[in-house]
Amino acid sequence: MSGDVKDQTAEKAGAKTGEQATERRINMIEAINDALDIMLERDPDVIVLGEDVGYFGGVFRCTAGLQEKHGKTRVFDTPISECGIIGVAVGMGAYGLRPVPEIQFADYIYPGLDQLISEAARLRYRSATDYIAPLTVRSPFGGGIFGGQTHSQSPEALFTHVSGLKTVIPSTPYDAKGLLISAIEDNDPVIFFEPKRIYNGPFSGYYDKPVEPWKKHEASIVPEGYYNIPLGKARKVTEGEQLTVLAYGTMVHVAESVCKTKGVEADILDLRTLVPLDIEAIEASVERTGRCLIVHEATRTSGFGAELSALVTERCFYHLEAPVERVTGFDTPYPHSLEWAYFPGPVRIGEAIDKILKD
Structure with missing residues (x-):
């Protein structure tokens, strides 16, 4: 028996809804964009930064339109420096902001490991909770687009080993939106990996054929407005x-x-x-x-x-x-x-x- 519809209906009923009203059928890219848009609107401390996230809207278009709507001080492009992007985000978090840095591919996150492991993950503990690092590092991960060795890796185990970091990986648009909102609201640093092979819809067991039509898939039904999904619940x-x-x-x-x-x-x-x-x-x-x-x-x-x-x-x-x-x-x-x-x-x-x- 499928538990998908049953569990999601229960979640929707128990979620914090705020202005939630209607539902749409969207893919994961659209759901992530929606979550970022909602949090930028709700919380003036939320900042989106990264390579090409502003004017271009992200390499996968997850941030499309956000700079135009929320301004260049809320959604802005950075130099090609993953260490710098994450380091700046750690400082923003300690200052009181809620930064959401995007790393274009998970494979590019390695130059920022020291900032994540030595700074973000430990800031709450080493400061005796005087400072926190509420940053959410978004990054597409995994293969499926013939991106080769430097655009296709799955490094999630590296981050699960680090005390102080949380690691989130959604598999549906519904979950992507609700989990991303929870991650942004969380007071600890979160690594938010987005499986790019299913950005536009889940694939069959043979991978080369999308489940058609994706728009009819139950998991693509996403409520408009705010809702969250608690971290740590399967x-x-x-x-x-x-x-x-x-x-x-x-x-x-x-x-x-x-x-x-x-x-x-x-x-x-x-x-x-x-x-x-x-x-x-x-x-x-x-x-x-x-x-x-x-x-x-x-x-x-x-x-x-x-x-x-x-x-x-x-x-x-x-x-x-x-x-x-x-x-x-x-x-x-x-x-x-x-x-x-x-x-x-x-x-x-x-x-x-x-x-x-x-x-």
Whole structure:
């Protein structure tokens, strides 16, 4: 049974709505733009900055029209300096603003790691809460656009390792808007990764064909106006008794497609936020199904799936009826011409499901 509509309806009913009224069918780019527009309107302390976010509207158009509407002091372009962008954002946050810096691709975020790890993540603790760093670093991540090795990486595990940072990855327009609003309102630094392969809609298990028509997909229904989704709460995509599938971002749609094709009744949990993690939802599901499959696009070794596997084994060991399985990217540099083979797809996910159910 699909839990998607049920869970989102419940969320909408319990969300802080303010001026919320009607709904629209939009894609993730439009939902992110809407969230930024709403927060710029509601909170004069919100600032959007980054390379090409102003006049051009962002490389993926997520900030289109915001500078024209809110002005060049609220939405502005920066030099090509990721360290500078994030460093300035840390200072803005300490001063009392709520900056939302955009890093054009997650692969470009590495020059700013010292600012994120040594400054943003620790500011609250080292100042004994005298200062905070309420910045939300937005960045498209993952492959799917043939961007090659420097435009396609999935570095989420690097940030989940850092105490003081929160890591958020939406998989639907509805979640993207609500989670981004929550991230901007949060008093801690948040890494907000946007899976660019589903910016315009989820893909089938074979990746090369968008689910058509995307506009009819339930998850594309997004309320107008303000609402938020609390960080740290997973979303149940489908409900089933045979196994639990843990995924986030693009892989949510891929796993759902594979389970549907194979006729497997799975509890698919879209984690939505990796830190804070909804471990209670994971435990409840695995204890009920007795089996767990983890799917993510990043490389296998030290990927976030390893942490999930450890947590499930530690907390649900006596409920498991088969070993925890992981389907991930390969431990290789990102392959430009073979990226579709690199991604977890129908064959590898299907084989893992067969293995789990056979045990």
